[in-house]
Structures are given as C-alpha cells and as structure tokens.
Amino acid sequence: MSAIGVDDIEGLLGVAQYEEVGEFPVEQGYVWTTCSSVENGNPLFWDAEVAEEITGGPIAPPTMVSVWFRPHHWAPNRTTPGLPLQVHFDLKEGLGLPEAVMSDNTIVFHEPVRPGDVLRTSQILRSVSDEKTTKLGTGRFWVIDVEYHNQRGDLVAVESYTGFGYRRAGTEEAS
Amino acid sequence: MTTPTLLQGQVTVGDTLPDLAYPVTATTVVLGALAARDWRPMHHDKDFAVHRNGTRDIFLNTPNLASWFERYITDWTGPFGRLQRVTFRMKGSIFPGDTMVFRGTVTDTGVDDTGCGWAALEITVSVDGDTKTSCTARVALPVTDDDNPWARRGDRWVP
Numbered sequence: 001m002s003a004i005g006v007d008d009i010e011g012l013l014g015v016a017q018y019e020e021v022g023e024f025p026v027e028q029g030y031v032w033t034t035c036s037s038v039e040n041g042n043p044l045f046w047d048a049e050v051a052e053e054i055t056g057g058p059i060a061p062p063t064m065v066s067v068w069f070r071p072h073h074w075a076p077n078r079t080t081p082g083l084p085l086q087v088h089f090d091l092k093e094g095l096g097l098p099e100a101v102m103s104d105n106t107i108v109f110h111e112p113v114r115p116g117d118v119l120r121t122s123q124i125l126r127s128v129s130d131e132k133t134t135k136l137g138t139g140r141f142w143v144i145d146v147e148y149h150n151q152r153g154d155l156v157a158v159e160s161y162t163g164f165g166y167r168r169a170g171t172e173e174a175s
Numbered sequence: 176m177t178t179p180t181l182l183q184g185q186v187t188v189g190d191t192l193p194d195l196a197y198p199v200t201a202t203t204v205v206l207g208a209l210a211a212r213d214w215r216p217m218h219h220d221k222d223f224a225v226h227r228n229g230t231r232d233i234f235l236n237t238p239n240l241a242s243w244f245e246r247y248i249t250d251w252t253g254p255f256g257r258l259q260r261v262t263f264r265m266k267g268s269i270f271p272g273d274t275m276v277f278r279g280t281v282t283d284t285g286v287d288d289t290g291c292g293w294a295a296l297e298i299t300v301s302v303d304g305d306t307k308t309s310c311t312a313r314v315a316l317p318v319t320d321d322d323n324p325w326a327r328r329g330d331r332w333v334p
Binding site for chain 1: 176177197203206207209210211212213214237238239241242243244245246249250254255257258259260261262263264265323325328332334
C-alpha cells in the first residue's frame with residue numbers, strides 16, 4: 001500500500017498492481033447459495049446434463065466474479081487484509097482527497113469461471129482527470145480496472161470502476 | 176437435447192422484458208449479503224445501519240443486486256443467453272418491506288463481425304416508481320437453433 005501522488009500517476013497508468021490469488025477455489029456450494037438468494041433457476045447452474053451440453057460442464061454465474069475475492073471474515077494468523085480496490089485508497093491518500101464515491105461499475109465477461117478454478121486478480125489504473133468541481137466538492141475522477149484471470153492464464157473478466165475523490169467545499173487540502 | 180428459447184432474430188428494438196416484482200424481506204438482504212461474502216454490518220445489523228449509516232434499515236448489497244440483474248436477464252434469454260457486459264449506476268438503496276420491480280427494454284440488437292448475435296438492454300430496478308439502480312447490459316444470443324454463444328472462445332468472443 002503506497003499513496004499515489006500527482007507525480008506518480010503517469011508511471012502507474014496501465015501497470016498491474018496488487019496481484020492477488022483468491023483465498024479459496026471457486027466452489028459449487030456458493031454458486032447454489034447465490035442462485036438461491038435471487039431465485040435464479042437457470043438450469044446451467046442446477047442441471048449437470050444441461051451444463052455439460054451447453055457450457056461443457058458446470059460454470060459459476062458470471063456476475064459472481066468478485067465474490068471469489070472477498071476475504072474470510074476471520075482467518076488464523078492473518079494480518080489486516082488489503083482493502084478491495086486498494087488503488088482507489090492509494091489515490092485518495094496521495095492526492096489528499098478524503099471523500100470518494102463510485103459513480104459506476106462495468107463488468108465485461110470473457111472465459112467462463114468454473115468450480116475448482118483458482119482466480120487471480122490485479123488492479124490497473126487507467127486514467128486520472130484534472131481537478132474538477134462538482135456539487136460534491138473539488139477533486140478528480142479516476143478509472144481503475146480490475147482484471148481477473150484463471151489458473152490457466154485465461155482472462156475471465158474485467159471490472160472498471162469510475163471513482164471521484166474530492167474535498168468538500170470549504171475544507172482545506174490534506175497535508 | 177436442449178434448444179435455445181430465444182434467438183437473436185426474434186428480438187426487436189423496443190421489445191420489453193417481462194416485469195419482475197419481488198417483495199424484499201430482511202432474509203432477502205441477509206441471504207444476499209452472505210451469498211456475496213459481504214460481511215459489512217449494514218447488510219445484516221439494523222442498529223448499525225440506522226445509527227451509523229443513517230439509513231432506515233439494512234439494505235441490499237451491490238454484488239447481490241448484480242446477481243438479481245443477471246437472473247432477470249437470463250429468465251428472458253434462457254440458458255443459451257451469455258452475458259457480455261453490464262454497467263451499473265447506483266442511485267438509492269432497497270430495504271426490507273420494499274417491493275422491487277425490474278423492467279427492461281431492448282435498445283439495440285445485431286450480429287458482430289464474428290457472427291455472434293447480441294441484444295443491448297436498458298434495465299431499471301425501482302421501488303414505488305423511484306429508480307434505485309439502472310443497468311445497461313449486452314447479452315449474446317444464438318442466431319440459429321444450433322448456435323451456442325457459450326462455445327465461443329478467443330477471437331470468436333468479442334464482448
């Protein structure tokens with residue numbers, strides 16, 4: 001974890017940071033729990049014959065991709081886990097912008113995720129805007145991609161987050 | 176043998192997806208948070224949500240809402256529908272006691288250079304007519320009865 005200041009931005013654009021491997025393999029039980037939570041009866045996730053026929057075996061719902069990276073609530077001997085989207089927090093700290101919001105989130109799906117897969121992820125800073133003033137305050141917009149790959153190196157998904165870090169009107173820049 | 180229930184050629188701009196109305200309970204919220212491995216207290220602890228977050232109750236978490244959108248889309252496409260991309264824009268929270276209503280419209284459709292059929296969708300989830308989250312999505316659809324978007328890999332999959 002290291003703050004990203006204005007002078008650091010150019011050198012970090014397009015660079016993969018915080019490469020991380022999921023704490024556990026993709027598992028069928030969580031697939032069923034998730035489908036159950038939203039009453040998703042898609043036979044791809046419940047009928048092994050349909051999954052074999054259409055997707056060559058069981059897969060996980062594509063929108064679950066970030067689920068495989070949320071750490072256990074507790075684990076033995078663990079120090080403080082990294083924050084999800086650490087680059088976002090590095091930018092807030094380095095640019096002296098104490099508040100932030102996420103305006104939107106896009107996920108693009110590639111190779112299907114399958115039970116047993118061990119996914120790895122990395123965060124890539126794509127852009128940081130000049131200072132802008134919105135109704136929230138003055139700050140900068142940034143775009144961070146999170147790329148997910150499986151154990152064979154196949155790209156499975158890319159998430160893009162657009163964030164806006166800002167200072168509320170009337171507050172001083174953090175030193 | 177399973178055959179597609181919806182082909183790209185059957186879809187027209189302006190088509191609407193069937194509405195989905197769902198009464199949200201505390202169980203909906205907690206089950207969704209745990210399914211998404213989201214342990215943050217505002218999704219299971221009403222005291223925390225009210226006194227620390229200033230909301231009126233616990234509320235649905237975003238990753239689980241993504242699962243709701245996926246379910247809504249594939250209820251329409253059937254199992255041959257393969258999501259290509261989704262974009263979410265969050266505007267408000269959904270609480271126990273709310274009835275959330277999903278509505279979707281086809282905004283575009285076509286076949287890409289690799290021969291993959293697709294439909295673009297605009298979807299909202301609202302409570303009492305107030306949009307809480309909007310979503311745009313693109314989903315691949317078979318172009319013929321023997322086409323299968325899930326069989327596409329590498330250069331033949333351009334999401």
